Amino acid sequence: MPTLYIVGTPIGNLEDLTPRAARILAEVSLVAAEDTRVTRRLLSHLGIRPRTTSFHQHNWREKMDGVLAELAEGDVALVTDAGMPGISDPGSELVVAAAEAGFNVEVVPGPSAVTAALALSGFSGDAFLFLGFLPRRKKDRLAALREASMSAVPLVLFEAPHRLRATLADLDTVFGGRQLAVCRELTKLHEEVFRGAAAQALEHFASPRGEVVLVVQGWQAEDSGQPGAGGENEVATELNLRQMLSDLKEDGVRAKDAVAAVAESTGLAKNRVYQAWVELGRESK
Structure with a gap:
């Protein structure tokens, strides 16, 4: 069964390409690339010339059937301009489609920004x-x-x-x-x-x-570097909490869903978040 390889490529320095990635790119029958011009520079650096086709956020629907047909005939490598496909880059749709069609899907890890x-x-x-x-x-x-x-x-x-x-x-x-x-x-x-x-x-x-x-930097519950910072952090927490709830309320999110979402993202107790929601409701009347 042919394999779709998800290949990580350098984020800047071409020397960061792994030996395994170089071997896979040389062996596959097709490279599906975010931008073929960028990928050809990498392939030229490696001294290899596999066939390439574009596969990106603007054409993946039109290209999907063709790439899957190519995959039925031989291995395909999926690459983006830099880093790992599918991480703030196109590619996840092809991974899902290939897996659902019964093809092998393997990852060839590489650099990550x-x-x-x-x-x-x-x-x-x-x-x-x-x-x-x-x-x-x-x-x-x-x-x-x-x-x-x-x-x-x-x-x-x-x-x-x-x-x-x-x-x-x-x-x-x-x-x-x-x-x-x-x-x-x-x-x-x-x-x-x-x-x-x-x-x-x-x-x-x-x-x-x-x-x-x-x-x-992540939110710090205490700032030991400044006297009285605990109180300032408490005020900042309350202001951020109210702003988050206010934004969700403005977007029409229901109370239960808003409270659950904010409690999960902040780590605050649901009863505290719900109390802030109730107070916002009173103030808007």
Whole structure:
């Protein structure tokens, strides 16, 4: 039975491609690539010339049957421009379809911008919350950040250079002085890691270039570095809680679902979250 290989590719430095990935790319009958032009540069570097076809978020519906037909005749490799297919990149649809059709599906792990940035950030990597790319609209972006604002584990998110400053401004609004790491051009010649608060990052990145991964420190229940910070954190918690509930209420989410969602994302007791919901209702009357 032919196999669909999910192949991780370098996120910048071509030397990071694994020997197994290089072998698989040389052996398969077809490479389904997010952008064939990008993938051909990698294949040229390896000195191999397998057939390629485009498979991305804009054409996967039209390409699906053709790729599955190719898979019936021989092994196929699924790759994206950088990193692992299906992680904030196209590919998950093909994986599901291939598995449902009875084909073998194997992963060939490779570099990941998510874990690379988390390791560089210096924040604990025991657990983390991956947000991918935030919404383009400011209102939706702020809502997503507020919903994640009381996560006790670090937040990891991707951003394009032309939207970085807008996102940093929103991070400053929601997180204030909380520490973060802005990882730019990972594994490339001009790799850079900026550590500090969002407002400081805004000053530093006047004209950002290159792909960016941001890692935001998880919410700290106590700040032992400043006297009286516990009370300030309590106020911040209450404000964030009310904002999250208010956003959900505005979107028409039912009380039960809103309380459950906020309690799960923040770790707060449901009775406390429900009390805040009730108080919001009274204030709106």
